[in-house]
Amino acid sequence: MSDSTPLFLGLDASTQALKASLLDADLNVLSELEVRFDRDLPHYKTTGGVSEPTASDDAGTVVAPVMLYVESLDMLADRMRAASWPLSRIHAVSAAGQQHASVYFSRAAPKIFTTLSTDKTLTEQVEMAFSRKVVPNWQDSSTVEACKAFEAAVGGAAELAKVTGSKAHTRFTGPQIYKFRTQEPEAYKDTERIGLVSSFITTMLCVGSGGDEATVIKGIDESDACGMNLLDMRAASSIPSTESRGNLEPGWNQTLLALASGESEDPSLGGAAELERKLGVIYRDAGSSVGTVGSWWTQRYAFHPDCQIFPGTGDNPATFLAFSLAERQAIISLGTSDTVMVATHQYVPDPDFHAFFHPARLPSSGDAFFNMLVYKSGSLAREWVRDQYCAADWERFNADVEKFKLDGGDKRTGFYWLRPEIIPSGASGVHRYTKAGGDWEKTGEFSDSGMNASAILETQFLNYRYRSSSIVAGPSSSVVDTNTLPLESIYAVGGASSNSTITQTMADVFGCDIVKPVQPADDGKGWSPANYNFCSVGAAYKAVWGWSRAQGGEVQEFDDFVHATKSKQAKKAGLGEGGEVEGGVQVICRPREGRTKVYTEVIGEWKQLEERAQNEK
Ligand SMILES: Nc1ncnc2c1ncn2[C@@H]1O[C@H](COP(=O)(O)OP(=O)(O)O)[C@@H](O)[C@H]1O
Ligand SMILES: O=C(CO)[C@@H](O)[C@H](O)COP(=O)(O)O
Structure with missing residues (x-):
């Protein structure tokens, strides 16, 4: 430089x-x-x-x-x-x-x-x-x-x-x-x-x-x-x-x-x-x-x-801008709270979540928005399960998630609303249900305490998938189609995204790739994970975009500008793409064979249970 x-x-x-x-x-x-x-x-x-x-x-x-x-x-x-x-x-x-x-x-x-x-x-x-x-x-x-x-x-x-x-x-x-x-x-x-x-x-x-x-x-x-x-x-x-x-x-x-x-x-x-x-x-x-x-x-x-x-x-x-999401891509931030952001070209207002105008659209371009879901029961609820049932150890939590993940047999699900939740509105308390053949039944504790680890992750991601489906379906659709997978890829960010069992479960429930941004490594020998502060970086991208426009060059849409500039960045660094890196993005988890079907089959019943749990005292 x-x-x-x-x-x-x-x-x-x-x-x-x-x-x-x-x-x-x-x-x-x-x-x-x-x-x-x-x-x-x-x-x-x-x-x-x-x-x-x-x-x-x-x-x-x-x-x-x-x-x-x-x-x-x-x-x-x-x-x-x-x-x-x-x-x-x-x-x-x-x-x-x-x-x-x-x-x-x-x-x-x-x-x-x-x-x-x-x-x-x-x-x-x-x-x-x-x-x-x-x-x-x-x-x-x-x-x-x-x-x-x-x-x-x-x-x-x-x-x-x-x-x-x-x-x-x-x-x-x-x-x-x-x-x-x-x-x-x-x-x-x-x-x-x-x-x-x-x-x-x-x-x-x-x-x-x-x-x-x-x-x-x-x-x-x-x-x-x-x-x-x-x-x-x-x-x-x-x-x-x-x-x-x-x-x-x-x-x-x-x-x-x-x-x-x-x-x-x-x-x-x-x-x-x-x-x-x-x-x-x-x-x-x-x-x-x-x-x-x-x-x-x-x-x-x-x-x-x-x-x-x-x-x-x-x-x-600003964080949304750091990722330049395409339609049917999302950011899921697993921080203190969990946040889901989905890009859309339609205005999808819903009392469950928030609609925002796209933060960097040309006045001449068409409609662009994003929807945001905010959940209080993010990492704090996962930590609670880890501490109560998994010896306060993420390794043990991860092992339990794998051991007890839903399959074609007996079913169970849990809701862990330790503080009054935003989605669904006002839901509170811990509620567990099991189904062995007949109807779903409420239960105090599961037969094995390790089941709570898989139950909380699965319920969180089923929730995010269900709501993402209603965003992608648009405002005119009154029935949420739970058979169609809503997203093509998800950027996982925030503290808990470092846990590969968590991101793998996310990939399995959503049936899509989980990705992370990368940038040319300092030694110029490949890609390294982009572990910067996405919010201030997104704000800076906007400043670069606005400044470049003022230089009198070609006026590009923000997302096109970011994609073009990043490819230039890779070329300058002599880095080719391919393998797990494409468009400055690295795939960290892919859905496993047969797993997504299990969740697609259960999501309708899960939604009914969520409503039931919301009304439980
Ligand atoms: N290995 C891990 N597995 C699961 N969760 C983790 C792991 N490491 C950190 N976390 C979670 O990440 C959370 C912090 O995320 P972070 O994005 O730094 O939060 P914020 O920016 O909201 O303060 C912690 O509450 C913790 O539970
Ligand atoms: O209220 C919301 C979103 O609606 C929060 O996400 C605030 O925007 C604060 O964010 P941080 O300062 O914790 O990043």
Whole structure:
């Protein structure tokens, strides 16, 4: 790499850390850095990135101090400089932020953000730029009343999902704004703008001295806006003439804005029109720059004055971008919670899961979306089974999965909802069923405790397969076809994807390949697993895509751009494809002969049992 080649930065402001990835124009990840909130900024006294609840907090309140995020930016910038990252060669930056969480800018913010001194840190200068000192975290569940009001306003959970892509969720931004406006009307009045974490980081990248007060606070990315319960995602043609959604396309739903802003309760707060103004523009083209890096960054850290800033997006949309999914491909993240993301060209709203706009589509291209399923009972539930029944040992857990996996004989299944589950909604408790010839019967414990290991994995993957089938079938299909395999391949990521018994079971249940991304090894002698932070890397891919478009070359769809650039990357590294590596992706598990049939035969009955278990006390 010569000393003048352009570099690109992706940021990920997630729950527990602010992370950065440095890439070159061929999408090679060169280096990564992070600031971990609990460890590196202990004076904010957070645990897992969030504050201890205070006596005055409502039940379920989970927040973090906004200045924690500001100070993490100061610290990250210092770390990038200390690690000798060539900041002056960074040509474009894009950020990702934890979804749903909102940041409240005060009336003083535009002035503060355009009159900063380079000699001082952000932390020393911007405290008064926020009308709310805390950021409600995505784990917050204190807005149950607001959620009820949101669903009632449009005719129920299914209707709200049709309008906004999701039923009401306590963590979503609309219900959070409703709560803030109700509990702190004066602070709401003093709020100039409301952003998401992604738009807040994007804004902070543009601050300095001498900028334009009117535009220094940036708008909200269209894909991230889908996590707010405020954006009307319906096609314009399907909106009844009696409903309006403002001037933008797609735009904020006016009924929901009126509700969140308390239009009928306290007109002095400005109603829907004022809330719409506070939310600002929606960026429809994530590959179009929102401005250049602010003078605070150029003067203090020697960023190049032409460095372009691209709209920030949510952490899940950014992770989605790191994989450029084709239709019928999915990402399954086996982390603390399990998350499934499936790409689709149809808008598939469903109260069980979330629909988002594709986070990097050309305005001229057709519809593109992804659906996301979020499960609380991911690794924590698997760990519980391991600890209760498998001597707290993954090796033993794996051996039990193999020994007791379902076959053509006696059947058993279990549901392990240790905390109230998201899908199916509100399901809780541990429920086990067996079938030896006749009907399924509820049982206390299985005849062999090792059966729990296979039961939990099989039930989790049958669940993900069943819901993936309904996404792939599209909105018009009322019956889920469980005989057809929904997916062609799955990217497995997250901590538990290192366990090959788990990924093999996933391959068997879904009947498709499980893959992982690879990149040219540092020694140039082959491929190595891409173990980078996919979220900040996905954000950086978007910055490279947007920057390349601005260079006047051929305008490509994001996914085509990433595929073409990666093949170039492989060619440059002298690496051929073939064998287990194709398109920068390595197959790690293939379904075993005869195994998928076992699951296809049982999935219908399994679904009925899931409904039964959901209704059990
Ligand atoms: N060998 C393994 N087998 C199964 N699960 C594992 C294994 N190693 C790690 N995990 C699981 O991975 C989880 C952490 O995943 P990670 O993606 O790091 O989480 P997050 O990013 O959500 O904090 C742990 O809770 C653990 O149960
Ligand atoms: O709420 C959701 C998705 O709906 C979470 O996935 C948040 O987006 C936070 O993610 P992390 O900070 O844990 O990565």
